[in-house]
Amino acid sequence: MYKILKKETVAPQVEAMIIDAPYIARHHQAGNFVVLRIDEKGERIPLTIADADSEKGTITLLFQKIGKTTEKLGTLKPGTAIRDIAGPLGHATPILQYGHCVLVGGGIGSATLYPILKALNKKNNRVTVILGARTSDLLVWGDRFKALSDEVLFTTDDGSSGLKGLVTGALKDVMDKSEVKIVIAVGPIRMMQAVAELTKPYNIKTLVSLNPVMVEGTGMCGACRVTVGGKTRFACIEGPEFDAHEVDFHVLADRLEFYREEEQESMKLFKKKKCKRNCKK
């Protein structure tokens, strides 16, 4: 059992949770994730480790409540526990002394980028962070990024914060002005694909962190397979980061749709039950 120590709503539908998991905290590196199962009947889902404190033995998970499991996770209170958490899984992000790095995040992508930012800072890189959202209150952890990066740019679709427009516009400006060595983009598929298409002609090394469906997360089932450079790769052990210019985003998008119906059914049932419980009270 893994005890929940703290929970905080950081944006509408987005929660940050600090969990007691000393071994995972101690071995965590930027880019790693965990697979968790809330209870006996739960499914196993991957979540990025958004932060870790090896001294306190805690990890932070950041999640958006979009399906039954994340909804249910959001109902758990500090003091209660999650039944299973395995990790840290996946490859660590390659952290070198690159020079100027740009991190591009959409939505919950902040969770993946935050540890990467910390690690890049340790290697004395210059880091620009671009965070995008539909509107300002959906920007996740903006202040944390501000505190640690050389430059932070916000973009919103409605212009309620930062620049009006998409992250790609801001990224283009940065790339035109400075010699960018690496771009790491994490967020919705459409965003990652757009970033990949943008950086390709610039010939800038670009990594994306993929989020396919996973089961056990240790290379044993192949649920998480993605097509990269025309080849089948397992995101849980060979990724989750891959060369953005090689990723087949269509295959990824199609595969993510596969269980859509079941997800909706699950969610409906959960909401119904929750409603029943609340009505009784």
Place this chain on the structure above:
Amino acid sequence: MRTRDAKKRSRDFREVALGLTERQALKEARRCLQCKKPMCVEGCPVEINIPAFIAAIRNTDFPGALNVIRQYNMLPAVCGRVCPQENQCQSRCILGKKKAPIAIGALERFAADYEARKGLSERPVKIRPNGHKVAVIGSGPAGLTAAADLAKMGYDITIFEALHEAGGVLLYGIPEFRLPKKIIKREIEYVKSLGVKILLNWVVGKTQTIEELFREGFRAVFIGVGAGSPRYMSIPGENLNNVYFASEFLTRVNLMKAEQFPRYDTPVKKARKVAVIGGGNVAMDSARTALRLGAEKVFIVYRRSGDEMPSRQEEVEHAKKEGIIFKFLTNPKEIIGDERGYVKAIRCDRMVLCEPDTSGRRRPECSGEEFILDVDQVIMAIGQTSNPILVRSIEGLKLWGAGYIEVDENGASNIPGIFAGGDISTGAATVISAMGAGKRAARAIHDFIAKPK
């Protein structure tokens, strides 16, 4: 052996084979010739004294029979159900020359089930702790056996298991209708009763490294992490929706209970027409699982002929009775998808058999003719290979082939204190061979710690 009605059983997940009644067991045991030089024993990978346990059954001393088996085999209820007896003990039985060989597997199962039914349990062993810690990585048959044997010798054992439940392939691979989960639970309870600790969600190589285990005072490590990574064919269409690797399909159902969705949160896609590619146990298990999930038609697509199929014979017979359709000499070369990225058919080559290859089986070759099979789900069951997480995390560990650990006949690797056995050192094999390896390694670990050179 009695089995449940094929029509009924193919719609639920309850056990297919019912085992022998007491009368049947006695009758079968009486047929045994009690050979002076028993060939069956030579056919058994762990050399169970088969005539002795059959003699005990004959004398209606069923617990006695089980005691004989237990000296060699820690998992009789499992092995009686899943061993490929027709290639092992039973293939050597003298009676088999003229008529049916003794049903040794069925008798083994009978002895084990008798104990369970009567609510008896194995006599507790007196353990004198010796204070030495040994780590066992993986809780499949290899790991469980090594752990139990070492615990009995007095070692302080911790099993580290990556998944949220112990049992290895017995749990997440072999389906309930062939090996009920309660049997594995019972065996694991027994291992725990010997004082063995099991840490779940512990991915060694990630959660902790082997070096750290040694630093924490473990004197030796046994690696039994299996050959868990699925092989794939690299044919076009492999990543379409509704193409499953068998390991994912079976894990969803066996470990995550997806057949009970939405009561359990993990879903699995049910399909109408399913093609399972492969001819081993994993293929049979996948095909019969698909049928139980409600498929109308399930094909086994295998590139050789029925004679070359590596699956247990009994399972093939069960599968046929349940209505699985076998497409032999058929090799898929493309999976065809629709505009939404879902499977709609497979394109196959018709094969012919030529000279035997290195495996001794006749090698299939394209006949030049191809055809299309309409299906809406494909399950790939063409084998497993080594999982890189742990083996690649150990610097200097000698590997062979696709990343299997090289060990001597006692399970010792090239690094002192690191032992290995089961599928991770042999490649995908059998429960009984994994168990045998766990047993040999336990002895070798004892020698390593107790009698340092």
